[in-house]
Amino acid sequence: MASLSARIVIRAANRELEIPTGLFINNEFVPSADSPNDLIHLVNPATEEAICSVTAGSVKDIDIAVAAARKAFNTSWGKNVTGFERSKLLNKLADLMERDQDILAEVESLNNGKPFKIARDFDIGDSIQCLRYYAGWADKITGQTIEVDNKTKLAFTRHDPIGVCGQIIPWNYPINMWAWKVAPALACGCTIVMKPSELTPLTALMLSKLIAEAGFPPGVVNTIPSLGSVGGAALSAHMDVDKVAFTGSTVTGRKVMEAAAKSNLKKVSLELGGKSPQLVFESADLEQAANWACLGILYNTGQDCTAGSRLYVQDTIYDKFVSLLVSKAKELVIGDGFDEKSGGGPLVSKTQFDKVWRYIESGQTQGAKVALGGQKRPGKGFFVDPTIFTDINANMDIIFGPVLAVGKFKTEEEAISLANDTSYGLGAGLHSNDANQCMRVSSALEAGTVWVNQYNLLNNNVPFGGKKQSGIGRELGSYALDEYTSVKAVHWNFGEKLDWPL
Numbered sequence: 199m200a201s202l203s204a205r206i207v208i209r210a211a212n213r214e215l216e217i218p219t220g221l222f223i224n225n226e227f228v229p230s231a232d233s234p235n236d237l238i239h240l241v242n243p244a245t246e247e248a249i250c251s252v253t254a255g256s257v258k259d260i261d262i263a264v265a266a267a268r269k270a271f272n273t274s275w276g277k278n279v280t281g282f283e284r285s286k287l288l289n290k291l292a293d294l295m296e297r298d299q300d301i302l303a304e305v306e307s308l309n310n311g312k313p314f315k316i317a318r319d320f321d322i323g324d325s326i327q328c329l330r331y332y333a334g335w336a337d338k339i340t341g342q343t344i345e346v347d348n349k350t351k352l353a354f355t356r357h358d359p360i361g362v363c364g365q366i367i368p369w370n371y372p373i374n375m376w377a378w379k380v381a382p383a384l385a386c387g388c389t390i391v392m393k394p395s396e397l398t399p400l401t402a403l404m405l406s407k408l409i410a411e412a413g414f415p416p417g418v419v420n421t422i423p424s425l426g427s428v429g430g431a432a433l434s435a436h437m438d439v440d441k442v443a444f445t446g447s448t449v450t451g452r453k454v455m456e457a458a459a460k461s462n463l464k465k466v467s468l469e470l471g472g473k474s475p476q477l478v479f480e481s482a483d484l485e486q487a488a489n490w491a492c493l494g495i496l497y498n499t500g501q502d503c504t505a506g507s508r509l510y511v512q513d514t515i516y517d518k519f520v521s522l523l524v525s526k527a528k529e530l531v532i533g534d535g536f537d538e539k540s541g542g543g544p545l546v547s548k549t550q551f552d553k554v555w556r557y558i559e560s561g562q563t564q565g566a567k568v569a570l571g572g573q574k575r576p577g578k579g580f581f582v583d584p585t586i587f588t589d590i591n592a593n594m595d596i597i598f599g600p601v602l603a604v605g606k607f608k609t610e611e612e613a614i615s616l617a618n619d620t621s622y623g624l625g626a627g628l629h630s631n632d633a634n635q636c637m638r639v640s641s642a643l644e645a646g647t648v649w650v651n652q653y654n655l656l657n658n659n660v661p662f663g664g665k666k667q668s669g670i671g672r673e674l675g676s677y678a679l680d681e682y683t684s685v686k687a688v689h690w691n692f693g694e695k696l697d698w699p700l
């Protein structure tokens with residue numbers, strides 16, 4: 199039978215760690231109920247070496263985890279605890295993450311490839327804040343009192359926890375996406391069956407251990423590493439899951455929604471991909487615009503749902519801006535996540551690496567001009583250097599990599615039309631020093647998030663989500679509370695007598 203933990207070595211930190219590799223149900227790590235020998239093998243994307251293997255949860259394991267979550271919802275969580283108690287536990291979990299910030303970041307870097315210091319300071323730093331932000335909300339989730347008439351009747355609303363939530367997260371921000379989903383769900387009183395990505399399940403398992411240590415009752419958070427087509431599909435189609443929250447590709451998001459519609463019509467929130475545009479107008483601070491454009495496409499090696507992969511530059515500054523951009527992009531060091539100099543790591547997997555290269559090669563064969571990159575690196579690891587194409591149809595397929603397509607526009611109207619010419623609507627950015635233009639263009643851009651004179655920065659108290667085929671629902675901010683609550687209206691008669699028959 200598969201082991202429930204593995205010893206891994208973080209060479210760069212000179213550390214050996216024992217990490218859980220089983221399924222986490224009712225606050226315990228357990229083997230699969232019916233396929234104990236099915237494993238998911240994990241690879242370090244910087245070296246292509248094996249890290250360890252974790253248990254692959256089955257459909258039956260999902261059923262068991264959902265039953266545990268249902269029991270907890272009905273007995274020890276849900277409406278059985280006060281918001282104050284939920285807040286205390288969320289804050290305790292944040293304290294434990296802070297205590298283990300280095301170790302979590304090391305494992306995140308090992309499994310995903312991203313630089314250790316970025317994982318520690320941004321991914322985990324932001325996740326700790328996210329837990330504290332929703333800890334603040336837990337005892338402030340209130341309904342309304344509504345006067346129906348002045349003398350005999352009133353109504354009030356309760357914002358009830360929606361119930362058992364399936365949460366399916368991707369590999370690009372394993373801890374951060376965990377926090378975005380877990381924190382509001384727990385604050386609202388929901389229970390959870392979490393399915394991390396099969397590529398990066400390690401930190402979700404480590405966080406599960408912290409869930410137990412923080413003192414959450416058994417069954418409140420359950421974690422089932424599993425293949426998407428097994429565990430993710432089972433959660434989406436489950437008759438006793440009340441809501442599914444998903445982050446990942448549009449193709450899979452569609453399957454999740456279809457499974458929800460064909461099963462119990464569970465509530466669905468989807469945070470999907472994008473092909474996000476950035477516009478640079480001639481009045482912009484070009485140095486700054488180039489910095490933000492680089493951050494937009496190169497942060498997390500471009501593996502970001504809001505990656506600003508289409509850049510449109512006003513024709514009057516085009517040549518100057520492109521050469522500035524190329525010189526800035528060259529400055530980023532993409533390397534092993536444990537190398538202090540690395541500002542970006544490898545792509546997460548061989549599959550992603552091959553996909554990005556197919557795209558780069560097809561761009562070249564179609565005659566696109568390569569202003570930077572476009573060469574494979576020798577040696578091990580799924581590294582792709584920053585690549586900038588100019589003179590290409592910028593509306594190419596979604597690509598999750600450090601690959602930017604740059605085009606030109608003459609007028610504001612043309613810029614808006616190019617930016618909106620996509621079936622996606624997640625993020626968009628504009629750079630201009632004309633305040634009226636900023637207001638006009640930000641209003642016209644069809645996206646859930648528009649950045650003005652910056653790009654890709656998010657805050658836990660500001661909502662995030664997509665329009666068009668980039669998603670449904672909002673994460674973060676007070677808006678996320680709507681995703682995890684169900685509004686009940688209670689009509690109260692304290693004086694009206696009904697004469698019968700009518």
Ligand SMILES: NC(=O)C1=CN([C@@H]2O[C@H](COP(=O)(O)OP(=O)(O)OC[C@H]3O[C@@H](n4cnc5c(N)ncnc54)[C@H](O)[C@@H]3O)[C@@H](O)[C@H]2O)C=CC1
Pocket residue numbers: 366367368369370393394395396424425426427429430431432434445446447448450451453454469470471472502503550553596597598
């Ligand atoms: N919006 C975003 O942040 C993300 C977008 N992507 C995009 O998706 C592309 C493919 O990457 P994948 O890892 O294959 O994405 P994916 O959307 O298939 O995977 C995301 C999550 O969904 C799960 N999943 C897979 N099939 C499922 C199913 N039938 N039902 C329920 N859950 C399922 C996976 O196990 C994983 O946990 C990437 O190249 C990128 O373009 C990938 C990850 C994150």
Ligand code: BAL
Pocket residue numbers: 370371445501502503504
């Ligand atoms: N950066 C926001 C979340 C995502 O990329 O999936």
